[in-house]
Every structure is written in structure tokens, then in C-alpha cells.
Amino acid sequence: MLQNLSKNLTVLFLLFSMAAHAQNGTVKGTVRDANGPLAGATVQVERSNRGGYTNAEGQYSLSLPAGKHVLNFSYIGLSPERREITVVANETVSADATLIAGSLNELVVLGSRALPRTQTETPVPVDVIDVKRIVGDAPQVYVNQILNYIAPSFSSGTQTVADGTDHIDPASLRGLGPDQVLVLVNGKRRYNSAIVNVNGTFGRGAVGTDMNAIPTSAIDRIEILRDGAAAQYGSDAIAGVINIILRSTVNRLSVNVTTGANATSKADGLDGETVQTSVNYGIPVGSKGGYVNLAGSYDYRNYTNRAGDWEGALYRTYPPAAGVDKTDSFLTANNKTRADFKMRVGQSAIRGGQFFLNSLFPMENGGEVYAFGGIGYRNGQAAGFRRLPHESRNVLDIYPMGFLPEIHSDIYDKSLSVGIRGDLGEWKADLSNTFGQNKFIFSVVESLNASLEKASPTAFEAGGPTFTQNTSNLDLSRRFDVMDGLNLGVGAEYRFERYQLVAGEENSYADYGRARKIGVDGTGKDILVPDFQGPVNTRFGPDGVARPGGAQVFPGFRPENAVNAARSAVSAYLDVEANLSSKFLIGIAGRFENYSDFGSTLNGKLTTRYKLSDGIAIRASASTGFRAPSLHQRFYSTTSTLFVDGIPYEVGTFTNDSRPAQLLGIPKLKPETAKNFSAGFTGRFGKFNVTLDGYFTHIEDRIVYTDQFSGSNAPGASPVDREIYELLSLANANRAAFFANAINSETKGVDLVVTYSTKLGGGTFRGDLAGTWSGTTRVGPVKASPKLAGKENIYFSEASRIYLERSVPRQKVNLSLSYNVRRFNVLVKNVYFGPVEEATTTVIYQQEFDAKVITDIALGFKITKEVKLSIGANNLLDVYPEEVALAGNKSNNQFIYSRRATQFGFNGRFIFARIELSF
Incomplete structure (x- = not known):
């Protein structure tokens, strides 16, 4: 190729x-x-x-x-x-x-293959985020954090006690899923993460794009298209498109060092220490504007902990039926307190570095050769649920006090896009190839395999997934001088994707306490042969419960989980925009796409804009869209320990062509399809600029991650339940979950953006008010098979409904005020995060958490032309979410704040200092 x-x-x-x-x-x-x-x-x-x-x-x-x-x-x-x-x-x-000075007048290219337009003249809403300016003022240092506090329609939060999701923040646009927004870099499709979110977080069951893998020092600006655009850009663009545009400056060395920590009433001293060092330097090439821009960053983020002191039994005597809580005597004998047994609930620790390149090489004939891409590595460290001393999951000879297991991740990113563009007669042509890969390797430390008892190691290599994507594009566009200008864009794309899952080492997944019976000896005793998948348990803990196999907190991927799957997709598009007059614009786009594993889809989009005057316009769009199921959702399978309301279960994720899926009548996955409608108003009123847009999105056959099904070997169990029980036992699991096209959903909302800028007292004052009011709901019945009659609440549970509808704020409002005068600048920002809800299937544990306002402040001073110093704080007033009210959600007082709702986190006040050097 x-x-x-x-x-x-x-x-x-x-x-x-x-x-x-x-x-x-x-x-x-x-x-x-x-x-x-x-x-x-x-x-x-x-x-x-x-x-x-x-x-x-x-x-x-x-x-x-x-x-x-x-x-x-x-x-x-x-x-x-x-x-x-x-x-x-x-x-x-x-x-x-x-x-x-002005506002909302930036030229944008996203959403159209015609000439760039200002934001107030685009037929669909587009935000432009000036990252290179923001990173000098804002307390946030990562892309997802910056967008969460700047763009109200964007939501993202750091997760906790959620396996690999602790290290990659799932993100949402307009309340839709992480895999329903398409991410581009310099207009080229960015690859997805290798990890699929299967734990108790927002975006459960989805595969997103890790924008934090791109250093902010490499980014010039970010364009956010808040409208369905699958007919223009292909799969995933149901909620919209985020286009990250890289920097191209030359002859300037920029160094930015930010350090900070959480100084909050909820922690003993400082925690969450953060250091980011970023560098950007551009080298001019030739005399026609060529360049090679180099950017890199080194990041360190320490963990935070907001868990309470352990409540409940820490040590019991046995047998269980007559067990006595001996916690107090246990603590006294070992000179410990309950605080010594708390979990680690907060942001994970991360250390890593990224390098990015953006280059352009003009040719003598006016054409250009370009290349951009990067490499990155991050190591994440997060903790799971504590294993108590008396449990069968612990071995007292190794951990007399029990243990807090940790999941570590090694995350590797690499990407490269190369292309050539220029004029072919009257046509503008762009031929490119974009390669990207994400590898996510798990390891488990401070743990054990209980079935090995005191022979168990304490560290394990657990395996992990790799996702590779290669996209080739040919884009042609031309302007015709008919009417008031007609722009035609045509193009084709070939995309190849590969998903690989590598098994971990044997002791990370094996259950050495399993055996199978091959006969009976002369004394009547069973003759047992060791077998990792055997039905007989041979090793038990002091509580009388069979010791589980695999590494505690995250059993490694098994050889039968290993997969090497690939597919390809070919597409062609047509994009026409006609200026029927100087006031009236109409656009039509169509895209045909054929997948090697799903067949074909055809989607279209109609946009229009009418200028009522030079400063006022109305706009609207209607489109159809789709999202192809990811290879991850088709081929991911594993067995892991999940805690449901504090109770551990060994949950197996099975593919849709597996025997358990066939027994339950779960069909093969098919694409999600969508219908989008939006209408809005833009206006300039003196120094004020206003955009107001309403939208509606209907999604058919939305893919969800089901709750856990279980079989049964009870005397009255059905043959199907018996077979499911046996199949789960072979996978060391007692419950099963699947990916399924389970529901339809509707999303409605309104976005408002108001900006103001003026000269004031020798300086420049700017105010930005932006808000979103949205809501997503499930519509229609759950699409369960007849075999699952009566189990629809497992196929799509109450917890899944809340993750879909209420786990991210339905309302967000951002008010930013900035003032720059000579060497000084000040930024004050208030963000209103609307209420969210605890995602749990147990109705009595459901709780709504009140809306909160978070205040950021930053003060900057240019010591010299080349040196600037800034200080400030995120969450200046040390605001926390509402506390969890019910003990059943607290897991022995470990989750003071909800880990299932994504509002603004619970790290408290973060103070920072930054020095910027520019030469």
C-alpha cells in the first residue's frame, strides 16, 4: 500500500x-x-x-x-x-x-471544503479555541482539561478506580458518547485509543480518542464543529468534529514550565503535584514560507486521595456463619488505625513525554509537501479496591495486613501523516496518507494470584490491546464563478484498521486451584487432574471461599482472549456549496462508505445560511449520520473483577459471536445511524457578537455495554441457564456482559455564545459568555431478544440509563473575563456545572448531586519581553461536589464523592505557577 x-x-x-x-x-x-x-x-x-x-x-x-x-x-x-x-x-x-481587538471573527476551515469563513458566517456552529494563548493563562495543562473549562458543550473528567480508564479521560460533545465525536489533526483523521471503557464510568462501552496524547505546545488552535458531520467526514462524527491545528511558527523558541499542587482542606498537606515542561521551536525552510515546527513535553502528575477512613470490618474470625468482627483487636495488635487501610480514590499518577512535528515544504511550482505526527509514552499508576486480610483473595503469608493492588499502564502512541497538495489546473488537490497507532499494555503490582497461595509473585504482566489505523485520502476542490460563487469538493478515502489483543503471562490469568475429575480411586475418592478451566475447586481461603485465580484487581488477558482482527473501508464524498446571492448560501454533501465487515452506508447533509444584514444571519442544517461499531467492541473479551455496590464479581466480557451470546439471543453488532437537525442565529451588535443554536439528534441502534447476566446450576434451572453457568465457569467468570445495539436515543439542546471586546484604560478587555443546555434520553423499548424477556433491565439497566442521560452535566455555563494592559494580564473564569446523578441500578442508592460553580484566576506579568511569570488557581474557592449521602454507595466510607458521575472532579483547589520563555 x-x-x-x-x-x-x-x-x-x-x-x-x-x-x-x-x-x-x-x-x-x-x-x-x-x-x-x-x-x-x-x-x-x-x-x-x-x-x-x-x-x-x-x-x-x-x-x-x-x-x-x-x-x-x-x-x-x-x-x-x-x-x-x-x-x-x-x-x-x-x-x-x-x-x-475583536471576537468571533476567526477564520475557520472545519465544516466546509470551500474558502475559510468567520465564525459568524459559517452555516453550522464552530468554536475556535486559541490554545497557544490559553496555555499561558489557564491553570489547566492537558487538552481535555482545557476544553472542559472553555467549551461548554464539551465534557471530560478524570476517572478513579476504573482500571485503564483512570489513565485516559473519556470525553463528550453535546452529551453524546466519546466514540460519537470525530477528532482530526490538521484536518486528517486521528486514530482511536486501543482501550475500551468497560468499567463504571461515563462512556461505558465506548472507544474514544485520547487527545491528551498531543502536547499543548504543539497546538495552535482547536476548532470544534458542533453539528453532525458524518456525511462530510465519515464514521464517528454524529455529535460533531474536533480539529486540532498544529503550530507553524519559526525562529522562535518557546519554553513553558508549569508546576502546581492541590492545596485543599480535604487533604493533609499538598498532593497531586504536577510539573509540565513544554518546548516549541520552528525552523524556516527555504524562502517561500516552509517550516519544520518541533514540539515536546514532559509531564508528571502525582495521585490524589479523597477516600475516608475505612469503616466496617477489617478482620473477621471464621467460619463465616459464626464470624466475629475482630477489627479493634486486630488494629491494636498491629499498631494500626483505620486510616492506614483507606483506598486511593482520586486522580491517578501519570508520567510521560510526547514529541510532535509539523512541517511544510513549498515547491517551485506552487505545490506543497507536508508531514506531521508524533510519538509519545505515558506510564499510569492507579489503585483498585483494597483486599482485606481475612479474605480468600488475600494470602496472609504475603500480605498480613491485606493489600491495595495497583494497575499500571504503559501507553505508546505514534502517528505520521504525509501528503502533497497544490493546483491541478483549476482544481486544488490534496493527496495524503495518515498512519496512527495506540498500544496499551497493563501490568499489576502490589498484588497476588491467590490460587498460587504463598508461592504467588506480587507483580504480573497482564497483556493488552493495540489499535492501528491507516487512512489514505484524495481531496479535490474547485471554485466556479457562477451565481455569487460555487464551491465543489470531491474526494475518496481508503481506511485500514487492525485491533490486536495480546495475552498476559500465565500466572496473571490462570486459576491454579481448578481441576477436573477423571475418575474415582479404590477408596472412593475423586481422582483430580489440575486444569485451569476445570469445574472443581481445590484451594480455599480461611473464609471457606474458593481462592480466585488471576492477578487480583486485573486478571491478565487469556490466550483465548487474544485476537488479531482487521477490516477496511472505502468511501467517496461530494460536497457542494453555492452562494445563490451575497446573502443566501446553501450546501449539499453526500458520502458513500463501504466496510468490509458491515457493508455500505449512504449519508447526506443540507446546510443553509441567510444574511438578514451585514451583521445578522440565520442558519440551519439537516443531516443523516452513522458510526460503525469499533473493532474493539466486536472482538474485545476478558474476565475481570468488578465491584457492584461493593460486592466483587468475576465478570467475563464475551464477543457477540460467542456461545453465551448465542444462547442469550444477542445479535451481531451493526452500525449506529443518526438524524441531526440544527437551527441558529448569529449577530454582531457593536462590540458584541452572539451565536445561538438549537439542535436535535436521534440515534438508532445505539451500542451499549450490557450489565451482567448470570447462569445457574440450581436444581430447577433451565437448560439455557445451566449451559451459561458452565460456559462462564470455563472462563473463570460468574457473570457475563456483551456489547449490543440495545436502544435508541434522542438528544436536544441549545448552545449560546456571547463575546465582547474593547479597548479600556490603555489595555484590552474581553468577556466571553458561553452556555449549553442539553438532554439525552432513551426513547422506545429496549431491543432485547425474546430469549431475554423479563431481563431487559439487565440488557440496559438503570445504571446504563443514568450513564447515558445524567452522568455528565446537562447544563454548563462559562463566563471568562480577561484584561491585558502593557506587561500585566488577568483572567477570571467562572464555570457553572449542572447537576449530575449517581449511576447505580439500585434505585434507593440513586442520588442527584447539586450544581456547583468553579472559579479560576490567573495573574500574569512580563518581566521582560522574553520572560513572563504567571500564578493562579483552578477552583480558587475549594469547591467540592455534594457528598454521597447513602452508605451503600460509599463502600465502607471510601467514596466520599461519587466515582460514577462526571461533573468537575473532587481534587479541590489547585494552585499553580508558570514561567514562559520566548526567544
Whole structure:
């Protein structure tokens, strides 16, 4: 495939050379604001596909055909400027621009293959987040954190006691799932994480994209398209699209060092210590605006702990029927307190580094060769549920006090996109290939395999998944001077995906206390042969319960879980936008996609915008969409320990073509399909800019992760329940869960954005008010098979309903106020997080947690032109979520705050200091 791509790139390069314009002139200039030259400002040639960005000195250079042209200059947060120029062949024309304070006027490319437009002129809502500015002021240092506090329609939170999900934050756009938003980098599809969320968190059953794997030092800005866009960009874009645009500055070394910790009333001293060091440097290439921009970061984040002192029995005598709580005497004899046995409930510890590259190499004929990508590594460390001394899950000879097992992860990322673009006659062409891979390897430490008893090791390699994606694209676009301008985009895509799951070492999954009976000896005793999957238990703990096999907290993946599955998808799209007049725009898009494992799908989108005046417009869109089931959801299988209301179960996840799935009548997965509708208003009223958009999304056959089914070997059990029991026993499990197209859902909401910017007292004041009001509900019956009649509440449980509808805030409002004057700047931000609900199947344990307001503040001072110092705080007032009210949700007082609801976390006040160097 790569050899064919190389041939295609060579052919296209030759075509570009043949199509080069001979009679060109040059336009050069500098773009400034009140403080000096602007690096990274956009220069766009009106009614053409030409343009570029300014370098570190605010300078640009364009080669244009002789004749009259109109240049549009723009920069995030500043009002654009429009200049008319005349280009003379083989001569140079100067065109400078000075931009003044403004808002909502950034040029965006997402959502259209026509020329970039300002946010208030797009037919669908698009947010633009200036990351390179925000990272200098905000307390947050990771992409998901930044977006959670800046973009109200975006929700993400750090999870706790959730296995690998502790290390990758699931994210939501407009309240939909992590796998229903498509992530792009420089307009190219980003690969998904290898891990699928199967624990008690928001996004349960979903596979998201790990945006935290991209260092903020590499990012210029982020565009968020808040509208269904599967007809334009393909699978996953049901909720919208996030496009991460990388930096392209040159001749400037930027170093940013942030350090901080949680200083809160709920912790003894400081915890959650954080250090991030990030670097960016750009090297100019040639004299036509080429560059190689290099970015990297090193991150360290320590864990936090908000667990309470252990309540309930820590040590019991046996047999269980007459067991006595001996906790007090146990603590006295060992000189311990209940505080010594608390779990670790809070953010996990993470250490890692990332490196990213973004490059562009102009050619003599006006074409460009580009490449970008990165590599990264992170090590995560999180804890599970504590194992008590007297349990069969503990071996007293190894851990006399019991133990707190830890799940560690080694996460590897690598990506590379290469391409060539330029003019083919009147067409603009872009041929590219994008490769990406995420590997997630688990290890378990401070643990044991209880079935090995005192011979057990305490550390295990548990295996893990790898996801690989390779996407080849050919995109063509052209503008026709008919009506008031017509833009046509066509293209094709070939995508290859591979999902691999590697088994762990034997002692990480094996149950050495299992055996099978092969006969009876002369004394009438059973003759047993050791067998990891045998039906007979031979080793028991002091509580009389059979000792479980596998590493405690996370049994390793078994050889039968190992998989190496692949698929491919071919697609073609057509995207037309017609300016019927200077006021009326209409767009039509269609996309055909064929998957090797699911067949074909055809989707379309209609957009329109009408300008009521120069500053006021109405807009609307309607579209269909889809999301193909991920390979993870089709082929992931494992057995792990899950705690349900504090009770441990060995839960097996089985594929949809497994025997247990067939017995229960669970069908093979099929794509989710969606219908999207939105309508809105945009307006500029003096220094105020306003956008208001309402939306509706209906999703058919939404994929969920079921609750746990169990078989039975009781005397009156049905044959099906008996067979399920036996199959689960062979997998060392006593319950089973599956991925299934279980429900339909509807999402309704309204997004509001109001911005204001003005000169004030020698400086610039800016205010941003943004809010979202949304709600997702299940509609229609649960789509369970006749075999599951009466078990619909397991197929889609109450906990699953709450994860879908109420585990992230339905309302979020962000008010940001900033003021910059000479060397000083101040930022004050208040975020309202709406109420959320405890996700549990037990109705009496369900609880709604009140809305809260979190206040951030940052103060910055430029010591010199090259050095800036900032200090501030996230959650300045040390606000915590409402506490869990019912003991049944607290698990012996360990979960003071809900671990199932994603609101804003429970780390408390975080104070930070930052130094920025720019040379």
C-alpha cells in the first residue's frame, strides 16, 4: 500500500509541475496588532484556494497570478481586515495589515471544503479555541482539561478506580458518547485509543480518542464543529468534529514550565503535584514560507486521595456463619488505625513525554509537501479496591495486613501523516496518507494470584490491546464563478484498521486451584487432574471461599482472549456549496462508505445560511449520520473483577459471536445511524457578537455495554441457564456482559455564545459568555431478544440509563473575563456545572448531586519581553461536589464523592505557577 502511495505522490508531483503558473507576481507584508507583529496570522486570498500564515516576525509571502486580488487578514480574537491589491507579473507588491481587538471573527476551515469563513458566517456552529494563548493563562495543562473549562458543550473528567480508564479521560460533545465525536489533526483523521471503557464510568462501552496524547505546545488552535458531520467526514462524527491545528511558527523558541499542587482542606498537606515542561521551536525552510515546527513535553502528575477512613470490618474470625468482627483487636495488635487501610480514590499518577512535528515544504511550482505526527509514552499508576486480610483473595503469608493492588499502564502512541497538495489546473488537490497507532499494555503490582497461595509473585504482566489505523485520502476542490460563487469538493478515502489483543503471562490469568475429575480411586475418592478451566475447586481461603485465580484487581488477558482482527473501508464524498446571492448560501454533501465487515452506508447533509444584514444571519442544517461499531467492541473479551455496590464479581466480557451470546439471543453488532437537525442565529451588535443554536439528534441502534447476566446450576434451572453457568465457569467468570445495539436515543439542546471586546484604560478587555443546555434520553423499548424477556433491565439497566442521560452535566455555563494592559494580564473564569446523578441500578442508592460553580484566576506579568511569570488557581474557592449521602454507595466510607458521575472532579483547589520563555 505504501509503495502504491509513493507512486501516486510522484505522479501528482509531476502534474503539479506541469500545471505551474508562469506569469506570477509576489505579495509580501507584515501583519501586526497593537503590541507588534503577529505570528501565525491567516492570510487568505478571496475567491481562491490560496493563502498562508505569517512567520515568527509576522511576515508572509504569496506567489499569485498577475491581476487584481482581495486579501483577508485574520487572527484569533482580532477583527479581520480586507485589502484589495494588484499583482504585476515578476514583481513584488507590499500589503501590510494591522488588526484590532475583536471576537468571533476567526477564520475557520472545519465544516466546509470551500474558502475559510468567520465564525459568524459559517452555516453550522464552530468554536475556535486559541490554545497557544490559553496555555499561558489557564491553570489547566492537558487538552481535555482545557476544553472542559472553555467549551461548554464539551465534557471530560478524570476517572478513579476504573482500571485503564483512570489513565485516559473519556470525553463528550453535546452529551453524546466519546466514540460519537470525530477528532482530526490538521484536518486528517486521528486514530482511536486501543482501550475500551468497560468499567463504571461515563462512556461505558465506548472507544474514544485520547487527545491528551498531543502536547499543548504543539497546538495552535482547536476548532470544534458542533453539528453532525458524518456525511462530510465519515464514521464517528454524529455529535460533531474536533480539529486540532498544529503550530507553524519559526525562529522562535518557546519554553513553558508549569508546576502546581492541590492545596485543599480535604487533604493533609499538598498532593497531586504536577510539573509540565513544554518546548516549541520552528525552523524556516527555504524562502517561500516552509517550516519544520518541533514540539515536546514532559509531564508528571502525582495521585490524589479523597477516600475516608475505612469503616466496617477489617478482620473477621471464621467460619463465616459464626464470624466475629475482630477489627479493634486486630488494629491494636498491629499498631494500626483505620486510616492506614483507606483506598486511593482520586486522580491517578501519570508520567510521560510526547514529541510532535509539523512541517511544510513549498515547491517551485506552487505545490506543497507536508508531514506531521508524533510519538509519545505515558506510564499510569492507579489503585483498585483494597483486599482485606481475612479474605480468600488475600494470602496472609504475603500480605498480613491485606493489600491495595495497583494497575499500571504503559501507553505508546505514534502517528505520521504525509501528503502533497497544490493546483491541478483549476482544481486544488490534496493527496495524503495518515498512519496512527495506540498500544496499551497493563501490568499489576502490589498484588497476588491467590490460587498460587504463598508461592504467588506480587507483580504480573497482564497483556493488552493495540489499535492501528491507516487512512489514505484524495481531496479535490474547485471554485466556479457562477451565481455569487460555487464551491465543489470531491474526494475518496481508503481506511485500514487492525485491533490486536495480546495475552498476559500465565500466572496473571490462570486459576491454579481448578481441576477436573477423571475418575474415582479404590477408596472412593475423586481422582483430580489440575486444569485451569476445570469445574472443581481445590484451594480455599480461611473464609471457606474458593481462592480466585488471576492477578487480583486485573486478571491478565487469556490466550483465548487474544485476537488479531482487521477490516477496511472505502468511501467517496461530494460536497457542494453555492452562494445563490451575497446573502443566501446553501450546501449539499453526500458520502458513500463501504466496510468490509458491515457493508455500505449512504449519508447526506443540507446546510443553509441567510444574511438578514451585514451583521445578522440565520442558519440551519439537516443531516443523516452513522458510526460503525469499533473493532474493539466486536472482538474485545476478558474476565475481570468488578465491584457492584461493593460486592466483587468475576465478570467475563464475551464477543457477540460467542456461545453465551448465542444462547442469550444477542445479535451481531451493526452500525449506529443518526438524524441531526440544527437551527441558529448569529449577530454582531457593536462590540458584541452572539451565536445561538438549537439542535436535535436521534440515534438508532445505539451500542451499549450490557450489565451482567448470570447462569445457574440450581436444581430447577433451565437448560439455557445451566449451559451459561458452565460456559462462564470455563472462563473463570460468574457473570457475563456483551456489547449490543440495545436502544435508541434522542438528544436536544441549545448552545449560546456571547463575546465582547474593547479597548479600556490603555489595555484590552474581553468577556466571553458561553452556555449549553442539553438532554439525552432513551426513547422506545429496549431491543432485547425474546430469549431475554423479563431481563431487559439487565440488557440496559438503570445504571446504563443514568450513564447515558445524567452522568455528565446537562447544563454548563462559562463566563471568562480577561484584561491585558502593557506587561500585566488577568483572567477570571467562572464555570457553572449542572447537576449530575449517581449511576447505580439500585434505585434507593440513586442520588442527584447539586450544581456547583468553579472559579479560576490567573495573574500574569512580563518581566521582560522574553520572560513572563504567571500564578493562579483552578477552583480558587475549594469547591467540592455534594457528598454521597447513602452508605451503600460509599463502600465502607471510601467514596466520599461519587466515582460514577462526571461533573468537575473532587481534587479541590489547585494552585499553580508558570514561567514562559520566548526567544
